[in-house]
Structure formats: structure tokens, C-alpha cells
Amino acid sequence: DQQVKQNSPSLSVQEGRISILNCDYTNSMFDYFLWYKKYPAEGPTFLISISSIKDKNEDGRFTVFLNKSAKHLSLHIVPSQPGDSAVYFCAGNAGGTSYGKLTFGQGTILTVHP
Amino acid sequence: SQTIHQWPATLVQPVGSPLSLECTVEGTSNPNLYWYRQAAGRGLQLLFYSVGIGQISSEVPQNLSASRPQDRQFILSSKKLLLSDSGFYLCAWSLKQAYGYTFGSGTRLTVV
Numbered sequence: 001d002q003q004v005k006q007n008s009p010s011l012s013v014q015e016g017r018i019s020i021l022n023c024d025y026t027n028s029m030f031d032y033f034l035w036y037k038k039y040p041a042e043g044p045t046f047l048i049s050i051s052s053i054k055d056k057n058e059d060g061r062f063t064v065f066l067n068k069s070a071k072h073l074s075l076h077i078v079p080s081q082p083g084d085s086a087v088y089f090c091a092g093n094a095g096g097t098s099y100g101k102l103t104f105g106q107g108t109i110l111t112v113h114p
Numbered sequence: 115s116q117t118i119h120q121w122p123a124t125l126v127q128p129v130g131s132p133l134s135l136e137c138t139v140e141g142t143s144n145p146n147l148y149w150y151r152q153a154a155g156r157g158l159q160l161l162f163y164s165v166g167i168g169q170i171s172s173e174v175p176q177n178l179s180a181s182r183p184q185d186r187q188f189i190l191s192s193k194k195l196l197l198s199d200s201g202f203y204l205c206a207w208s209l210k211q212a213y214g215y216t217f218g219s220g221t222r223l224t225v226v
Binding site: 006032034036041042043044045046049089091093095100101102103104105106107 | 146157209218
């Protein structure tokens, strides 16, 4: 049962344009969502998060939107830069006894072309 | 500040050989610890997590085991590796009741 899905394996964007990465989830118990960024041969690094009580969280060029009714979240990167090229994972956390136990999607490979 | 160390960075092992990957955390006490695997073309799959010394929970049945002999040490082991054990193994830690966590740099395991 895949509770977090990133249906786009890859995304290619021109430098300076907007990158939109999407994520869908099925577990209604998720109350916190995170995005991680991963370069090859490195561990993922935390990018941005959002609580389920919010519908938007912004941090510089990165904005995460949450639509609870649709069980959908998205990450917007504006403007995109070549250094943003990486694999992006979204993750959900159900809190409670699952505090800290994240369920990840399959990842989306973002390529930003100069 | 807290740091997480994971080694080795790469490992090539023959089928049937044993495995031991080690992860240590510094700068914190009683963290939650996790082992994840990223298989080729796949996402991050949680293998084991631990909320304390000697307390291990397994998420998926497999050829691997985990142990936590000390508060900040987490070990991933196998008695006999299979080809399907190849992948990128990641250790991570979190504070109690925290929503996210910090990953180590990973170990690329190739079973040949």
C-alpha cells in the first residue's frame, strides 16, 4: 500500500522558470508533510515542511501548498536554478505513536537546464 | 550541534557474504534512529527504526537485521547477502516527537 505517491518520475524545466512537483497521499492520519532534496550518492536533506493545519508555507524560492480535501501537496520552486537539479521526495508523518516515522514517495528527478 | 556518521560510503560484497553497516549520532541523547534503503529507481523504504537501546522495529520482512547496542549507535547486518540487497542504505535520526529527521550520507552497497 503506497501511502505517498509522486506520479511524475521526472521533470525538466528551463532556468528561471517555475518548477512544480506534485505529491498525493492516501493516509488521512498524516498531519505533517516534508520535502527532501537528494543529490546522487548523498543523503537527503530537509527542504521545507507544512503542517496539516496550514495550506501554504513559503521559504525563499520554495513554497509548499497543501490541499487536504484532495490529499495533494505540491512544491513550487521559483525561479528554478541549475543547482536545484536533484531528486525531490515528499513525505508524510502521522504523528502520534508514529512520531518521526516518515513515509516517503518514490521521488521526482528535477532537471533545470541553463 | 548534532552530526550523524555513516560508513562505509561504498561497499561491494559477494553473494552469501555477511554485512555490517554502522551509524553513529553525536550531539544528542536518546534519539530515534532509522535505516532506509533506496533501491535502483525506487523511493525511500523504511527498513528498521529504534526508539531506544535494544528496541528495534522492523517495517518489512527481509534478509536484514538491525541492532542498537548503544544509545547513539545503529547497526544494519546480514548473515548472507542476496543480489536483491543491493541499494543505497541511509541511516537517519530524529528527536523524540519530532516530525522530520536528518539523514547520513549513505552507503552504496553492491552485491555481486
